[in-house]
Amino acid sequence: MRVSPVPRPPRRTLIVLSAAALCAAGALSATAAAPAAALPTAPGPAEPPGGARAAAVYPNLTPKPPMGWNNWSYYMCDINEKIVLGNARALVRSGLAAKGYDTVTVDDCWMLKKRDAKGNLVPDPARFPHGMAYVGRRLHEMGLKFGIYEDVGTLTCEKYPGSLGHYQQDVDLFAQWKVDYLKMDGCNLPTAPGKTKERTYHDAYRAVSQALVKTGRPIVFSVSAPAYFQYDGDHVWHQVIRWSSETGNLWREGRDIAVEKHSGAKKWASITYNYAYNAKLAHFQRPGRWNDPDFLLAGDSGLSAQEIQSQMSLWAVMAAPLISSTDLTKLSPAALKVLGNRDVIAVDQDTKGVQGRVVQQGAGYDVLAKPLKNGDRAVALFNPGGSARTLTTTAKTAGLPKAGSYELRDLVTKRTSRTTGKISARVPAHGTVLYRVHPLR
Incomplete structure (x- = not known):
């Protein structure tokens, strides 16, 4: 979801942090504090949508929260084969892969602006001269998994071809490339005639989910739908989270984490904001189905040692996916120590599978x-x-x-x-x- 990561005042207070503390972090203005909302009192599992909406539950491919690396927050569209494989090698060389960081995901901008004559997506030959199947092979040779990005709409967030009208064709291509993880964004999805926005998103993500099953390849499915409903009111937002937990394995619930070009203060504000909305949603998570508050920023410039440790510890206690998005080839010893702390990782990866x-x-x-x-x-x-x-x-x-x-x-x-x-x-x-x-x- 490509929106500014600097939080605007939410329609609800998610977790009670003092207004002074949030202001100090740049998270909200002095006049923007909302009344405190009660903590959730119903800790039961997420309820699937009923009636005609009910669909087969997507296979449980993630008994533990996913771990790995994604280029977006650090590199954004400045991405190519060398950067991806260089960071993959750094995962292995640093020992992080052996500790569970095993999935390397290529985010937006990896393809050409037009499909080929058969309607297939085409890797950008300037960025990925050997193609995406080659990238997948190299990652698998390193003992890593291969993740890729697409969008359910007409275009991706950065205006590359989206999958609308090509769901089965695209996921069949990903399966042919031996993709292991699909992050499916939700930019540029027009509301279908006679449907609400929520129903349109539901039907689109359900169609992708079913298409993935038809490939016969076990591909972890990361759903971005809830992030597009965070400000549409809790009733709708929570309904989208419920069906996302049936449609895929993990789901982005809200705003993107900050990117490398932002200041340290904005990054810390972004971390505290994403923590706050995610912490309030613990009652939707269940073992094998994961709330996702977005990437780890350990290694980014501008953050203090305490701040990167806080994010790692909070994400671990919330059983969040641990997906780094930084330049791992230049990772400092301090940042590596945070990301590689086996005891903290063990909290995140605990087999009971409960969000704190x-x-x-x-x-x-x-x-x-x-x-x-x-x-x-x-x-x-x-x-x-x-x-x-x-x-x-x-x-x-x-x-x-x-x-x-x-x-x-x-x-x-x-x-x-x-x-x-x-x-x-x-x-x-x-x-x-x-x-x-x-x-x-």
Whole structure:
């Protein structure tokens, strides 16, 4: 979804962050704060749309949140074969691929402006002189998966040929190229006569979903539909998320994350904004079906070490896809340490497959808790404000069972301590402390 990543005031308050903190981050103006909305109280699984809308559920191809790399946020349209394969090699060389970052996705602008005489999409020979099947082969030789971008409309967001009228033809071509992951955007989709915008999007994404199944190739399907309804009111937005969770494996719910050309302040505002809308949608996620608040920016210029660690920790506790979008060939040791932290990755990839929820809020801070497979809980203390503060919660608030004591492991510093129930830390500005909490007998 190609819209400015600098947040405009939402129609709802998503997670209560203090107006001062959000203003400091550039997320909203002093006059734009909306009344606080209640946290969701219905934690059940997403409900499929009924009646004529019901369709076969797309195969569950992602038992854990997807991980990998996408070029868009860093390179945008400045993309070519050398850049893609160079970043792929960096994934392997850095050890990130071995830690789960295994899908390399080529975003918009990879094709020519016109289809060929048979109606097929044509890779831009100047950008990809060996073609996309070659890119896929090279990625597979590295032990990686191959992702590609298209759009359900007449044109992609950058005005390249969209798939409307060619859904089966295009996904058959992707299957021929051995594509493993399809990101399907929703720009330039005209509302069909006699249909609402929501029904038009539903039918388009359902058609792509069915076409993908017909290829016989297991292709992870990333749905962008909800991002086009974020400001159409919660009822419609949530309905789109519900059917997206049946149509595909993951779905972009809202605004794009910031891009490399933006300032550090705008990037931090974008991270906090995307965190806020995603955290409120935990009740839609279920194991194997993932809310997607967009890319990780670790490695981008302008962000502090605390900010990139916060994004990684928050995305992990929310069981979000961990998809980096930066220049991995120039990744700093500090950024590599954040992206490659096995303990934080383990929280994201936990096989229980549950998105963490906000369990406590105060003026300008959030506490999130995520149940883990072995009975532990991940607990994140998030301070989006401009000065350090001590944040405190309890094992009971985090949903842990009663125990004589608890082991706290800070997943960033690796320090371990014990507590009888109090969970507390001094959290720096724009920081997040992420604990793994284990009840002791």
